[in-house]
Amino acid sequence: MNHSFTRRSFLQTSALAAVGLGLSGRIAARPRPLFKISLAQWSLHRSLFDGKIDNLDFAQVAADAGIHGLEYVNQFFMDKAEDEAYLAQMKARAEDAGSESILIMCDREGRLGDPDATKRKESVERHYKWVTAAKFLGCHSIRVNGYSAGSAEEQMKLVADGLHQLCRFGDEHGLNVIIENHGGYSSNGQWLAQTIELADHPRAGTLPDFGNFRISQDETYDSYRGVQELMPYAKGVSVKTVVQDDHGNASPLDYMRMMRIVVNAGWTGYCGIEHGPEGREVEGILEVKAELEAVREKLAAD
Numbered sequence: 001m002n003h004s005f006t007r008r009s010f011l012q013t014s015a016l017a018a019v020g021l022g023l024s025g026r027i028a029a030r031p032r033p034l035f036k037i038s039l040a041q042w043s044l045h046r047s048l049f050d051g052k053i054d055n056l057d058f059a060q061v062a063a064d065a066g067i068h069g070l071e072y073v074n075q076f077f078m079d080k081a082e083d084e085a086y087l088a089q090m091k092a093r094a095e096d097a098g099s100e101s102i103l104i105m106c107d108r109e110g111r112l113g114d115p116d117a118t119k120r121k122e123s124v125e126r127h128y129k130w131v132t133a134a135k136f137l138g139c140h141s142i143r144v145n146g147y148s149a150g151s152a153e154e155q156m157k158l159v160a161d162g163l164h165q166l167c168r169f170g171d172e173h174g175l176n177v178i179i180e181n182h183g184g185y186s187s188n189g190q191w192l193a194q195t196i197e198l199a200d201h202p203r204a205g206t207l208p209d210f211g212n213f214r215i216s217q218d219e220t221y222d223s224y225r226g227v228q229e230l231m232p233y234a235k236g237v238s239v240k241t242v243v244q245d246d247h248g249n250a251s252p253l254d255y256m257r258m259m260r261i262v263v264n265a266g267w268t269g270y271c272g273i274e275h276g277p278e279g280r281e282v283e284g285i286l287e288v289k290a291e292l293e294a295v296r297e298k299l300a301a302d
Contacts, residue, residue, distance in 0.1 A: 034263050034296050036270045038069025038102055040238060041076060043276035043285055048076050056093055063097035065285055069270045070094055071236075072104045072137070074130055081129040087136050094137070102270055103141040103178070103207075103236055104134045112166065113148030113159030120158065124165045131166075131175050141176035141235050143207050146186040146195060155185050160198035167201035178235045180207040181226060187215045189226030196233045206233040209274070210258055211240025220244040224258060231265035238274050241288060255295045263299055 039062040047053040053061060055076040062070060072090075080086040094101050109130070110123030130142050144166065148155035163177060170177045179196070181187045186195075196204050208230040213221040223243035241253045262271065271292065277284040 033268055034299055035237070035259075035267055035292075036069055037067055037289055037292055038071055038270035038272040039065070039067045039285065040071040040105070040272040040274035041073040042105070042274055044281050045073070045076075045276065046278060047281060056089055059090075059093040059097040059099050061282070063099055065282060065289065067273070067285075067289065068097065068099040069272070070099050070101050071270075071272045072101070072139075074104055074106045075108065078108070081133045084136070087133055091137050101134075101137040101139045102272070103139050103143055104130055104137070105143040105180070106130045107145065109144075111147040111149075112144055112162035113146060113155055114162070115149050115154075115158060120162050121165070124162055124169070127166055127177075128169055131170050131173050131177075135173045135175055139175070141178050141205070141207075142170070143178050143180050143236070145182050146179040146192065147184060152185050152188075152191060156191060156195045156198060159186075160195050160200075163195070163199040163204050164201050167199065167203040170203045171201070176203045176205055176235045178205040178207045180209050180238065181212045181230065182209070183212065184215065187213045187226070188221050189213075189229035193229050193233060204233075205235035206230040207236040207238055208234050209238035209240060210253060211242050211244070211274075212238075213244045218248070220246060220248050222246045224254075224261060227258060228261050228265075231262060231267065234265070234267060236269065237262055237267060237271040239271050239288060239292065241275050255291050256298065259292070259295045259299065 041058055044053055048055065059070055106127060109126040110119060112123050114120040114123055127144060134142050146159040148158045167177045179186060179192060181192055185191045192206060196206060208227045210223055210227060213223045213226050215221055222245050242250050243253050244250055273285055273288045275284050275288045
């Protein structure tokens with residue numbers, strides 16, 4: 001695949017401004033909050049699929065780890081999207097834990113950019129229930145996948161069309177619809193950025209995922225460049241600990257380098273940890289949380 005999509009110039013603003021605070025006749029600098037830390041439910045997917053953790057317990061498990069931003073995955077309550085009593089329990093659990101529901105990651109609802117117009121419309125409409133569920137829970141977004149078929153240009157048009165349709169419904173409920181780089185052309189930063197532009201709706205955005213820049217078995221896209229290209233459209237950020245380059249190589253995340261990209265884009269929202277090593281899910285989550293907190297402190301001091 002060709003990485004030479006037309007590049008747009010992105011204006012980025014710094015989030016490192018400090019505000020002046022009068023203190024005992026002197027001016028003390030207090031840094032602006034850089035970003036908050038949330039937890040993607042997928043971090044616990046093994047325990048959730050095995051039944052060791054119930055979906056309703058997610059909020060408390062996150063709170064026990066000192067995390068109060070919740071990013072749900074629809075696969076763990078797939079048949080409950082229209083069950084208001086169940087959703088009310090989820091909402092109550094989040095409130096009891098002192099936590100905020102942020103988004104629902106939505107899978108298995110068809111291809112939003114299906115080449116068949118009827119199937120594309122069906123996929124759009126299958127996401128409606130997740131928009132209303134997210135609204136009920138107090139989320140600001142649902143995350144969808146930008147899947148289609150055909151050439152890069154054809155898929156861009158089709159995904160943009162499906163996204164625009166879903167955003168119109170989302171707008172009625174005050175909900176954003178965001179696409180994660182999640183395989184295929186969506187893992188090309190320039191392609192996804194242009195797809196959001198083509199969708200042409202203020203509710204359309206991205207969920208830059210640090211580790212999901214594998215386009216195919218044989219092709220990868222540089223994670224740092226990809227995140228930089230997607231941040232101007234970001235309405236969420238997903239933190240993974242392994243990144244890719246353009247040559248198929250994977251390497252450990254350089255937290256400072258990546259989070260500087262995020263912060264320099266003006267991002268002050270949640271960054272969701274999506275990391276749960278087998279047999280030590282909670283320990284892995286806590287390790288990433290500690291890394292993010294350390295980097296945030298260093299960036300605030302810059």
